[in-house]
Amino acid sequence: MIHISLWTKFTDLLQKKFKKLSRKSHFSLTQKQDQDFVFDVIKTKHLPSLKQLKYIGKFYNDTEVLLTRASFFIMLVSSIVLGVILYQNYVVEQPSIGGEYVEAVIGAPTYINPLFAQTNDIDQDISRLIFSSLMKLNENGQLVPDLAQSYEIDEAQTTYTFTLKQNIMWHDGEALDSNDVLFTVESIQDQDFKSPLYVTFRNVQIRASDERTIVFTLAEPFAPFLSVMTFGILPERHWSDIEPSHAILAELNLKPIGSGPYKFKSLTKDKKGNIKEYKLERFDKYYEEGPFVKKISLRFFSTFQEAQSAFIDGNVDGIGFLPQYQQNEVEGHIDEHKFSLPQYTALFFNQASNPVLADKNVRLALSLATSKYEIIDTAFGGDAIPVDAPILAGMIGHTESLNTTLFDPALAAKILDDAGWKRVYNESKEDEQSVPVTSGNSALGLNDQQAKTYTREKTINKEEKNELTTLELNLTTIQRDEMIQVAQTLKNLWQTIGVKVNLQIVEIGKIQKDAINPRAYEILLFGQILGRDPDPYPFWHSSQSNNPGLNLSLYSNKEVDELLEDARRTSNTEDREEKYIEFQQKLLEDIPAIFLYSLQYTYLTPKNIKGIATQRINHPSDRFSNTTSWFIKTKKRLNFNL
Incomplete structure (x- = not known):
């Protein structure tokens, strides 16, 4: 490299200078010591120290001093550049234990x-x-x-x-x-x-x-x-x-x-x-x-x-x-x-806890009166995906061809009317079920008469006695702001068709022990995580109805049980897919739950x-x-x- 060749030139010049001086005159003791010192420098295999370099002026003319300084400057710059290149290209940052x-x-x-x-x-x-x-x-x-x-x-x-x-x-x-x-x-x-x-x-x-x-x-x-x-x-x-x-x-x-x-x-x-x-x-x-x-x-x-x-x-x-x-x-x-995340949030009906929910017409009406898009907009600012069935997009068995229920509150009200649930208007007193202006009744397909607040009653035979029953349901969910907002939106939507809803909010840490394990709810607003495999068996087979099973609707259907069992036995993807599609269609027909949305x-x-x-x-x-x-x-x- 250039700085090595310059150093060689420098040592050669020093040797020539001393030879010339030695022929002209005798050195004093001090000069002799200086000569010995400089020759020691020449003999060394290393570059001179700063202490040694101070003697250069005695043996170099101005041009040579300038050249030497330039060589050392170039050597310094090249070393810095080499260091930067090494750092940028060969120094890597690796994880270290700590923190x-x-x-x-x-x-x-x-x-x-x-x-x-x-x-x-x-x-x-x-x-x-x-x-x-x-x-x-x-x-x-x-x-x-x-x-x-x-x-x-x-x-x-x-x-x-x-x-x-x-x-x-x-x-x-x-x-x-x-x-x-x-x-x-x-x-x-x-x-x-x-x-x-x-x-x-x-x-x-x-x-x-x-x-x-x-x-x-x-x-x-x-x-x-x-x-x-x-x-x-x-x-x-x-x-x-x-x-x-x-x-x-x-x-x-x-x-x-x-x-x-x-x-x-x-x-x-x-x-x-x-x-x-x-x-x-x-x-x-x-x-x-x-x-x-x-x-x-x-x-x-x-x-x-x-x-x-x-x-x-x-x-x-x-x-x-x-x-x-x-x-x-x-x-x-x-x-x-x-x-x-393979997750959905749904409404799970516990028909055993309230005979009103055992009426399929009531469950169908609730489904028709549920606007998933209004729920998603109100609670999540539109940042959620509506869900219609228990098997999500990208999973074996997912299909868009299922017969799903569309939002139709007018039809929901008619179904309840036809099922014998009579309307009871409460115009004479302040109504706790009054529909808030923000619910947008005209957008829901309700005329002015339908938008008036009312509840519903029906005579139901209980234990061989005819009793007048109010269409009143308890909706349970966890104490989390967005879940409470979803529950409140559902309450507003359902009361437009005459269904009175009471919200029961449970702390997150207590929901499992106080509500889910004993199945102590009428309608549960809750999320389920499906796992890597879409196997619906843990969530919908009748054997999973009680704790620690995950069948939160206590759903029981022999045909569905057989489909889920058969799907587990086969390793043929097409066979599993066919059985899962058939399972979903039967589930949607029975309405044991209303599927709402999925979140990231x-x-x-x-x-x-x-x-x-x-x-x-x-x-x-x-x-x-x-x-x-x-x-x-x-x-x-x-x-x-x-």
């Missing part, structure tokens, strides 16, 4: 146990972080092996063989093996455990052929079987001594031991015993790379307003879910992630958290499906393999 993420969540945990977690979203959130499963979902919502290194399915599609990865450790340092998987499934199959997964594994045989191999044998093909392999595995050594009937009371349900990327650290309760915060820390012996975020904490709030205030005040870093109408209020240093899942995180690559989730807890890739801290290093 903490605190998330606000609505509700509270109850059982952080994969055998019980299906009925509580927060339980599933924490279980996803603590436990591992045979299969898991990647950031694109696709099934991939987790604990399993590989799996095989026989030609009959009734035998599934899983081989575990090596060197998998529990959070207590013990090794995980096939006996833990065997114990977990056998616990699910034990009815005393009362796991919601019982029905799925009821007729499944399982054996551990060695420490790393588990074999599942099905009585008949079950198309969604791989999808249900995402349940977490329990450590046998900690649970085997606990009686199944007492399992729900075990301390391990709140202080679990798993094999996932994060392990339990601590929990904080208030004076009433309510859990207010749950802290996790990274498991440094996790079998895959990561996680990089050192700590994750979940803080629990009763309402979205409380969570939103905590976020704005900087007490939390992110929010697990925020309704669309509140998102503009938390703009700032956040990243907004919108995930596709909006997840808010701070901008300093990187690596969130998730696009599609099948459950809100899947937002944590790739936490091993999240990072806050980074480190830099040279990489010449780019």
